[in-house]
Amino acid sequence: MESGGENRKGLWTAEEDRMLLDYIRVHGKGKWNRIAKMSGLKRCGKSCRLRWINYLSPSVKRGDFSEEEEDLIIRLHKLLGNRWSLIAGRVPGRTDNQVKNHWNTHLSKKLGIKKAKIKAGANSLRSLAGEIRSNSEPPSDCNGEVASELIIEDGSHSVIADGSQSVLRFSSTEEETLVDQNYGCSFWFSHEDLNLYTPAYLMEPLDEYGLDFVWDGM
DNA sequence: AAGGGAAGCAACCGCAAGCCA
């Protein structure tokens, strides 16, 4: 905390926007802490940077997401997981925050994505993770993407592992692996004790590989 | 019309990586 003047928080006013825009027009962006001080704004540098990137920058596109954009995001999310900045980088005019919010509020519902759950019996989380990784060979056309997250339980522990983490990523995430046209196949387990809860759009591919999965009715 | 809950979105927070003196 600074003495004599705390940084403001909360929504930006039109006046604050104008002050930030005016400063950036003259001096350019970057060195956000300096901008925060020099522009006269009672905002921290981080807040100024975020406001510019997510709202004030002329490259930011507003309004509803088109079907094309949504389709692109779904495919990219399948490929990249929750790496929002990478996804946003390929959706012109959209920021990582926009993409993330849109995914969390619209697309995850649209796709019926929910938490996937793995029960691991007596295995420790670490050994389970190791086993999954070492015993699992993905089919050649499988890009290894999972639900938005997995919960692994071993009786004494419960941990949420993001699908983007390497231990749950079984094959290349190179773009050329995105060859399926229907958000198709998913991951590949050899572990027999696993009960797998997975999104609807992944059910068929999992069944195809003989996995014992249970569809959690919410 | 009013109140309460749900949904949507902007902004914040904590952490990590990169850069430079």
Place this chain on the structure above:
DNA sequence: GTGGCTTGCGGTTGCTTCCCT
């Protein structure tokens, strides 16, 4: 090599708006 500063990222929070009763 290291410590401080800046930038960037993803998860989370909380405010506002909408909708239903």
